[in-house]
Amino acid sequence: MMAQANVAEDTLLEIKDLKKSFSIATGLFGKPLELKALQNINFTIKKGETLGIVGESGCGKSTLGRCILQLIEPDAGQVLWLGKDLMSLSPKEMRQRRQDLQIIFQDPLASLNPRMTVGEIISDPLRTLRPELNKRQRQERVVRVMESVGLLPEMINRYPHEFSGGQAQRIGIARALVTEPKLIVCDEPVSALDVSIQAQILNLLADLKDEYGLTLIFISHNLSVVRHVSDRILVLYLGRVVELATGDEIYSTPKHPYTRALLTAVPIPDPKLARERSIDALKGEIPSPINQPSGCTFRTRCRYAKDYCAEQLPPLERIPGNRQVACLRWEQIESGEAEPAA
Incomplete structure (x- = not known):
């Protein structure tokens, strides 16, 4: 009984029979078609683990990540966060969970508001999710995470167009970190970057995972990228899990x-x-x-x-x-x- 309790306590996220379809219009009078994006997805993630999700474009990887975060509403199944089904929460209750659940997007520049400074972009989640913090506290936290991701504090008043792709992705990572989340979904965070910059961002994510005690879901179409960051790898094909094993097992x-x-x-x-x-x-x-x-x-x-x-x-x-x-x-x-x- 004690062993079972330890396993339960170790589980941060559990996905049960998750399904998601989209209705595709076929014309003015045509019957809509059903696109089955996810079908009966099941897996768990333990605290401090990195789960890689890999597959070709169109296999449902990003849809799965967004369903986990409730950015897209699943059709059926359960998303259990510390044993609580996120799909059963009210909008107010889900907002309270947002500080624990963050995302890093694929295209760094497209995910940043060009009219906001770096400081405003990174602190924006705090204004929404941590209203008890005053301006000075928000500023201190922004500077701290900027330094953690390798950005100089004096860059705080610059705008996104003044940064390279790698620097822009560091801003996106800082924005995800600023609420001190427990889980971050990394949705192909290096696919838009040069190979040399990819290695820097992957090493940064590994360091931040240890520094902040993060749990990561790392989505990619490239198995060689996933290999370096993942404890386990989930292989997705046409919305179904076809294999799940440790990174070493998948490769050997x-x-x-x-x-x-x-x-x-x-x-x-x-x-x-x-x-x-x-x-x-x-x-x-x-x-x-x-x-x-x-x-x-x-x-x-x-x-x-x-x-x-x-x-x-x-x-x-x-x-x-x-x-x-x-x-x-x-x-x-x-x-x-x-x-x-x-």
């Missing part, structure tokens, strides 16, 4: 053919190893989320698919090592019994 022994294909896209310096893994290269385009394939949604691009893959939706099942995978043939693929199509 991927189970799902989609995960194997994503790893093939990660550059490696050894030509021999690159040729050996080319057989799992990702083929074709991702299907439309409006008209998804029957059965396993990845089967239309999977070199190991059989006829029965079109008939049965593979459940997300636990396998040895406390991992999860949704594939009917993962054991045969791993053992070498499953021959890939030519």
